[in-house]
Amino acid sequence: MGRGCNTSRLPRVYNTLICQCKRGFIFKFSRLEVVAVGNDRPDIASLAPRIALCMQRDQHRLRSRLRALQERHSGSPAAPEAVALLAAEIDRSAQVRARRLVALPKPVFPDDLPVVQRRREIADLIATHQVIVLCGETGSGKTTQLPKICLELGRGAGGMIGHTQPRRIAARAVAMRIAEEVGTPLGHAVGYKVRFSDHTRPETCVKLMTDGILLAETQTDRFLDAYDTIIIDEAHERSLNIDFLLGYLKQILPRRLGLKLIITSATIDPQRFSRHFGDAPVIEVSGRTFPVEVRYRPLRSDDPEVEDIEMLQGILDAVDELSQEPAGGDVLIFLSGEREIRETAEALRKHHPPGVEVLPLYARLSATDQMRVFQPHGKRRIVLATNVAETSLTVPGIRFVIDPGYARLSRYSPRTKVQRLPIERISRASADQRKGRCGRVGPGICIRLYSQADFEGRPPFTDPEILRTNLASVILQMKAYRLGAVQDFPFVEPPDYRAVRDGYSTLHELGAIDERNELTDLGYALARLPVDPRIGRMVLAARDEGCMEEVLIIASALSVQDPRERPMDKQQAADEAHKQFRDENSDFMSYLKLWDFFHAQAEHLSGSKMRKMCQANFISYIRMREWHDVHQQLREIVGEMGLLHAGEGAGK
Numbered sequence: 001m002g003r004g005c006n007t008s009r010l011p012r013v014y015n016t017l018i019c020q021c022k023r024g025f026i027f028k029f030s031r032l033e034v035v036a037v038g039n040d041r042p043d044i045a046s047l048a049p050r051i052a053l054c055m056q057r058d059q060h061r062l063r064s065r066l067r068a069l070q071e072r073h074s075g076s077p078a079a080p081e082a083v084a085l086l087a088a089e090i091d092r093s094a095q096v097r098a099r100r101l102v103a104l105p106k107p108v109f110p111d112d113l114p115v116v117q118r119r120r121e122i123a124d125l126i127a128t129h130q131v132i133v134l135c136g137e138t139g140s141g142k143t144t145q146l147p148k149i150c151l152e153l154g155r156g157a158g159g160m161i162g163h164t165q166p167r168r169i170a171a172r173a174v175a176m177r178i179a180e181e182v183g184t185p186l187g188h189a190v191g192y193k194v195r196f197s198d199h200t201r202p203e204t205c206v207k208l209m210t211d212g213i214l215l216a217e218t219q220t221d222r223f224l225d226a227y228d229t230i231i232i233d234e235a236h237e238r239s240l241n242i243d244f245l246l247g248y249l250k251q252i253l254p255r256r257l258g259l260k261l262i263i264t265s266a267t268i269d270p271q272r273f274s275r276h277f278g279d280a281p282v283i284e285v286s287g288r289t290f291p292v293e294v295r296y297r298p299l300r301s302d303d304p305e306v307e308d309i310e311m312l313q314g315i316l317d318a319v320d321e322l323s324q325e326p327a328g329g330d331v332l333i334f335l336s337g338e339r340e341i342r343e344t345a346e347a348l349r350k351h352h353p354p355g356v357e358v359l360p361l362y363a364r365l366s367a368t369d370q371m372r373v374f375q376p377h378g379k380r381r382i383v384l385a386t387n388v389a390e391t392s393l394t395v396p397g398i399r400f401v402i403d404p405g406y407a408r409l410s411r412y413s414p415r416t417k418v419q420r421l422p423i424e425r426i427s428r429a430s431a432d433q434r435k436g437r438c439g440r441v442g443p444g445i446c447i448r449l450y451s452q453a454d455f456e457g458r459p460p461f462t463d464p465e466i467l468r469t470n471l472a473s474v475i476l477q478m479k480a481y482r483l484g485a486v487q488d489f490p491f492v493e494p495p496d497y498r499a500v501r502d503g504y505s506t507l508h509e510l511g512a513i514d515e516r517n518e519l520t521d522l523g524y525a526l527a528r529l530p531v532d533p534r535i536g537r538m539v540l541a542a543r544d545e546g547c548m549e550e551v552l553i554i555a556s557a558l559s560v561q562d563p564r565e566r567p568m569d570k571q572q573a574a575d576e577a578h579k580q581f582r583d584e585n586s587d588f589m590s591y592l593k594l595w596d597f598f599h600a601q602a603e604h605l606s607g608s609k610m611r612k613m614c615q616a617n618f619i620s621y622i623r624m625r626e627w628h629d630v631h632q633q634l635r636e637i638v639g640e641m642g643l644l645h646a647g648e649g650a651g652k
């Protein structure tokens, strides 16, 4: 065996370890063999196998150079200097890889997690298959333990272990957790990259990122050579990005035979992923879960105009009910957005005796605030979370869940032809995920603020985003990512042919594609705007015309239901009241008038007076607030894209 190689430093690995000795010899170790594969006086024939030991990201380039060398000298021997030069470069890359392999963190595993209990089996499946699907209850250890199992297999050396999350907040939180578990500072062996900030370095071997980031990387790294393993986490969420990635990976896997792909999913139809990847093995880890008692506490009235008040009351009542429970423990409440979280937090603080800690958890929260939910605490806690806590983040210590049954989902309306972000009733699968969050540490109680009949009448699963999205927007994004034509792309679930056709015609109409269906300059600009293409088109025009403030108000009005009400029995009175907003020239201008009217009143009226004022003017208070929220989101997106002119940034 090689002089200068110290085998005691070898990590426990199943596959190959390469190691270079002082005199330039490279050795290849595997469990069964040790082979010398090169030395410092190489002949050209020895180079090809040595390239296989290089960093994945260098291999393609080195092979091309070798091929060029061979072709240039076909018939005559290659110039020894050129061969030596190439050999030296190959060795450099192989050394980098060998060093990375030796430096891989040696993870230790907490033994109470279901994924850890099955870790040998999972490791063997990964070692013997290119693609596997891992499915298990939330909290079973998929997200935090899988990368460690991969590290133990020696993965992460030839390329990074790329680990995607549907949300920015989860990418960072998971990176922190894994870094802590393997005992390295964040951003070293374990790092993360989200939009605008990259916390990785050359020695990083596990990289957390949003799925959007990985998708964007396909533009500069077509075969994803930066990675030797990719984990697509939470694939059941089936966002467009996830569907794009699953199709893209299917296309490149045959050309990246060394790439391992692991798909994880909550226990929601994992077979679909398996079929997509040629019947990849599915491993199901069943978690230790405790029984969860479900209590249905429907709200008293279903008048949509007071629903938010009723909801708040329902939540307070449920919290009171749970505080009677002898067991004690933390409460997790699912809310549909930041505003709902703020309002509920305020109501809880007013309502509750001191001694209870109320913590918000949503995507835009600062990193420090997000991390508070993971810190140990003495007081009883009430965590108010958006969907992020449904599957992506495990909030520790939850004994009780309150589920109002709603979430904000982006959805395309074929009737109005715009994409909206309505608050919708969640599916049964989502409701059961939420319920499951309180059965991890002991028996739990889940209070649903709707009836059992309501629950049973809900759709079983949430539709994947591709079925909820304007195909025009899907086509635009696919073109911008150069993913090819929608109809040829290997989608897990291809969209309907008619929707695709409508999508193309919308894009023609907007001038986003030309007669050959290629993106125009305008199309490229539109693809960068993460809003419905029709609204995007308005925004781009507003930028050119210098009327962004007004257009943002109108565009967001088009994304919500008309707040003006015209009840059957009071049509005349309603018309009379709406006269003050009418504009002779344009319906759009009436939106502006209505907006100004509402916001002028809001400056001096309290919430309940605003409701009364709206009622008197035949305006829906709830829809006005919805409009306001959508406006704020749109404004933020436009601001991030640098499309707001100076002075427009501070506004309403």
Ligand SMILES: Nc1ncnc2c1ncn2[C@@H]1O[C@H](COP(=O)(O)OP(=O)(O)O)[C@@H](O)[C@H]1O
Pocket: 113, 136, 137, 138, 139, 140, 141, 142, 143, 144, 145, 173, 177, 374, 391, 393, 394, 395, 396, 397
């Ligand atoms: N940031 C964290 N702080 C404390 N505990 C955590 C953190 N992240 C995960 N955990 C714990 O690790 C366990 C495994 O979580 P995770 O790997 O996220 O499971 P899964 O991905 O299967 O839902 C959970 O029981 C959870 O309590």
Ligand SMILES: [Mg+2]
Pocket: 138, 139, 142, 143, 144, 233, 391, 392
């Ligand atoms: Mg997870």
